[in-house]
């Protein structure tokens with residue numbers, strides 16, 4: 001499969017030393033963003049970190065600042081507003097709102113540590129049309145666990161767990 005041509009996005013280095021965001025591997029959806037400022041976050045603390053880049057997206061596109069799963073799993077680092085939305089018209093520096101959710105350990109970021117990833121996507125612009133009644137659907141107004149919470153999924157078994165049969169339908 002040849003794949004599509006990449007979409008060209010204009011990028012300005014707000015910090016002249018910052019590496020241009022890139023995809024770590026072919027097929028990756030997110031280009032890595034780094035922090036240009038070192039930071040130490042105590043448990044429960046958050047910070048708005050600069051990435052050293054600003055971009056001009058083509059009209060009809062948006063970029064989304066997503067967390068990195070490695071940082072999340074290893075250090076408990078989350079993005080408070082995940083995913084952050086970068087509008088096509090935004091020309092300011094992209095920032096990342098990180099939070100340390102680990103209950104005990106501080107987390108330290110050095111300059112140019114990768115802290116998030118930027119996913120660029122086409123987005124639809126819609127026009128909302130008010131109506132008195134919405135068309136029927138199979139789901140209707142069901143939501144917020146209407147299909148059963150995880151504890152009610154009686155057909156599911158905790159995979160690989162000792163005594164799994166005891167956990168069925170808990």
Ligand SMILES: O=c1ccn([C@H]2C[C@H](O)[C@@H](COP(=O)(O)OP(=O)(O)OP(=O)(O)O)O2)c(=O)[nH]1
Nearest residue numbers: 065081083084085086087090093094095096097
């Ligand atoms: O994680 C993020 C989220 C947003 N932004 C920038 C790009 C975006 O276009 C702008 C505004 O973001 P958003 O619309 O989420 O902010 P708001 O709180 O609604 O503020 P505003 O009233 O400025 O729209 O801030 C970032 O750099 N990082």
